[in-house]
Amino acid sequence: MSSEAVASTVLLELAGLALYGVVALVGWLLGWLPDPHLAALTAGMAAVGPAAELYRAGRPPRRFAVLAALVTLVVVSLLGAAATHWALPASADPGIALLVGYLVALPAGVTVLARLLAPAG
Numbered sequence: 001m002s003s004e005a006v007a008s009t010v011l012l013e014l015a016g017l018a019l020y021g022v023v024a025l026v027g028w029l030l031g032w033l034p035d036p037h038l039a040a041l042t043a044g045m046a047a048v049g050p051a052a053e054l055y056r057a058g059r060p061p062r063r064f065a066v067l068a069a070l071v072t073l074v075v076v077s078l079l080g081a082a083a084t085h086w087a088l089p090a091s092a093d094p095g096i097a098l099l100v101g102y103l104v105a106l107p108a109g110v111t112v113l114a115r116l117l118a119p120a121g
Contacts, residue, residue, distance in 0.1 A: 005050040009110045013103060016046025036095035040102045051110050058117030065116035069109040076105035 020042040024034040051069070055062060080101025081094070088097075 005054055005114050006107045006111050008050040009047045009107045012047040012049060013043045013106060016043035017103075019046065036093065036099040040099045043103060044106060047106055051113055054110070054113050054117050058113075062117060065113055068116055069113040072112045073102075073105045073109035076108045077101040080104040 017039065020034075020039045023042075024032075024039075028034065055066065058065060077098065078101060080103075081097040082101075084097035084100045085094075
């Protein structure tokens with residue numbers, strides 16, 4: 001179940017980014033500049049389904065699992081942003097680095113949630 005949820009999250013992230021790409025392309029033709037925060041929001045909203053299913057199917061108490069998943073999401077996102085800044089110092093836009101960190105962190109958070117909500121045994 002854990003690997004299926006992570007794979008679903010990654011695929012849904014890619015679908016959300018594809019949808020954002022279409023919106024950004026149409027907006028670019030109309031003079032709008034794409035926003036990396038909107039890309040993260042679109043990808044996150046598209047990929048939240050597997051995490052919600054894991055939460056619904058999990059056994060109580062689920063608060064610790066959700067807290068651990070959120071902490072993982074924040075830590076991996078910030079580490080991904082720092083690594084992006086280090087690897088690509090020419091990209092001065094911090095939004096791009098946070099987008100990359102968030103896109104890497106979302107499957108990691110779902111993995112932690114799946115591991116902690118998995119049935120014992």
